[in-house]
Amino acid sequence: MVEDIMRIIPPDLVKFVLVTLFSLLIGLEQRRRNIQQAPETLFGTDRTFTFIGILGYVLYIISPHTLIPFLGGGAVIGLLLAIFYYQKINVLKMFGFTSLIIALITYSIAPLMYTQPLWLVLLILVTVLVLAEIKETLLAFSKTFDNNEFITLAKFLVLAGVILPLLPDRPISETINISPFKFGMAIVAVSGISYFSYLLKKFVFPKSGIILTGILGGLYSSTATTFILARKSKELHGGKGAAAAIILATTMMYLRLLLLAFFFNTALAIRLLPSFAVSIVVSALIAVYFLKFGKAANSSDADTQDINPHTNPLELKTSMVFAALFIVFAFVTGAVSKSYGASGINILSFVVGVTDIDPFIINVFQSKWNIENTVVIMAVLNAISSNNLLKIVNILPDQPA
Numbered sequence: 178m179v180e181d182i183m184r185i186i187p188p189d190l191v192k193f194v195l196v197t198l199f200s201l202l203i204g205l206e207q208r209r210r211n212i213q214q215a216p217e218t219l220f221g222t223d224r225t226f227t228f229i230g231i232l233g234y235v236l237y238i239i240s241p242h243t244l245i246p247f248l249g250g251g252a253v254i255g256l257l258l259a260i261f262y263y264q265k266i267n268v269l270k271m272f273g274f275t276s277l278i279i280a281l282i283t284y285s286i287a288p289l290m291y292t293q294p295l296w297l298v299l300l301i302l303v304t305v306l307v308l309a310e311i312k313e314t315l316l317a318f319s320k321t322f323d324n325n326e327f328i329t330l331a332k333f334l335v336l337a338g339v340i341l342p343l344l345p346d347r348p349i350s351e352t353i354n355i356s357p358f359k360f361g362m363a364i365v366a367v368s369g370i371s372y373f374s375y376l377l378k379k380f381v382f383p384k385s386g387i388i389l390t391g392i393l394g395g396l397y398s399s400t401a402t403t404f405i406l407a408r409k410s411k412e413l414h415g416g417k418g419a420a421a422a423i424i425l426a427t428t429m430m431y432l433r434l435l436l437l438a439f440f441f442n443t444a445l446a447i448r449l450l451p452s453f454a455v456s457i458v459v460s461a462l463i464a465v466y467f468l469k470f471g472k473a474a475n476s477s478d479a480d481t482q483d484i485n486p487h488t489n490p491l492e493l494k495t496s497m498v499f500a501a502l503f504i505v506f507a508f509v510t511g512a513v514s515k516s517y518g519a520s521g522i523n524i525l526s527f528v529v530g531v532t533d534i535d536p537f538i539i540n541v542f543q544s545k546w547n548i549e550n551t552v553v554i555m556a557v558l559n560a561i562s563s564n565n566l567l568k569i570v571n572i573l574p575d576q577p578a
Contacts, residue, residue: 192290193234199302200230200283206306207276220261220276226283229254234287241291254284275312279305321380333372337365355507355543363503363539366440370433371397388468391422395429400533402426403568424464427565431457434538434561441542445550449557502536510540519552526556530563 204226211219221229236250258277265271282305289298308315346358374396382389387406394402406423435453438446506529513521522541529537537560541553 189238192287195295195298196230196234196286196290197227199286199298200227202302203230203279203283203305206309207279210309211276220258220280226280229280230283230286233284234290237287237291241288244288247288251281251284255281275309279309318380333365333368336361337369341365349507355503355540359543360500360503360507363441363536363543364500366437367499367535367539370436387418387422388425391425392429395426396433398533399426399430399433400564400568418468421464421468423568424460424467427568428457428460428464430561431460434535434557437535437539438542441539445542445553448550448554452558499533499536502533503540506537506540510537519549522552522556523559526559527563530560530565531567534560534564 201223204221204223207219207226208222211222232250232254233247236246237244239246258280262274262277265273282301286298286302289301341358341361344357344361346356348356349360374393378390378393382393391402391406394405403423403426406419406426431453435446435449438449510522510525513525517524526537538557541556
């Protein structure tokens with residue numbers, strides 16, 4: 178029924194109605210946003226924007242192949258907007274340019290409707306409406322950035338988008354059987370996950386309580402988060418919230434390592450999935466138990482304390498530490514595998530638990546030392562167990578002298 182009706186309605190009529198409707202929506206948004214401003218400060222709102230959209234439609238369909246009428250109309254619209262803006266600066270001393278840009282976008286809706294899929298036109302419309310409405314939000318958001326925030330992000334983008342594709346994918350040597358490309362990809366993968374956690378903590382949940390701190394910190398580094406939460410808990414005599422947060426940090430460690438496994442070695446990830454899934458579920462249930470039934474006395478300060486377990490993971494110092502550990506573990510793992518085989522790898526995996534285990538685990542995920550998957554799985558589980566033991570020792574209550 179609907180399809181039959183759509184066949185009867187001319188396609189040009191549908192596009193004209195959509196262009197008019199979209200232009201009117203943009204105009205209504207402009208009227209609502211500028212409703213408190215004096216009329217002389219505006220070149221138009223709902224009707225003006227609608228007419229601009231209709232004008233673009235009319236001039237486009239006159240000659241859609243040459244676009245001469247459409248381009249001529251655009252030049253006239255642009256000239257009028259330039260004159261208005263010039264007067265606005267000189268007379269009213271106002272420098273806002275957003276509405277003028279939106280007017281030009283409105284004028285371009287018609288060719289978009291004819292040349293692009295409808296979902297893309299809708300996406301552009303929604304983006305314009307949202308960005309026009311969140312000026313104050315964006316201003317407040319920009320103030321939360323540190324001075325070097327964009328510089329460190331730019332370094333990461335250069336590493337991921339420029340340097341990484343240019344790195345050779347050949348092993349450095351027989352001893353360090355990891356290629357520069359795999360090395361760079363490891364830094365990008367770990368930094369990406371950590372940076373996601375950092376952004377959530379800083380911008381989405383800046384005043385997160387101790388539970389959310391444990392979850393977000395676990396994506397970054399469960400070991401560092403556990404140490405900080407344990408120290409804060411002892412200082413504030415924290416109760417159930419601190420214990421649950423520490424366990425949730427370890428829960429997120431399993432999730433982070435599983436994501437890295439799928440990124441570097443899907444076959445191993447599938448084999449690790451059952452044991453990791455059980456660990457995630459069990460640790461989450463234990464955290465819920467502590468949260469519901471743990472000791473609640475004197476825990477209010479600790480449970481609501483704002484704790485920042487990490488800094489920007491894209492900072493050069495953080496990346497260099499990870500890079501150094503990655504190279505060291507690549508060298509040591511290769512040497513141990515060559516000299517002592519599977520038994521040496523198992524022993525080494527217990528030893529590395531006292532450090533950051535990510536470089537070691539990513540090394541064995543990417544290993545080309547003819548290590549069987551069973552040995553790699555055991556090494557991963559051993560490193561995790563050793564690291565968890567280190568956390569347990571750290572969070573034990575201090576014994577009286």
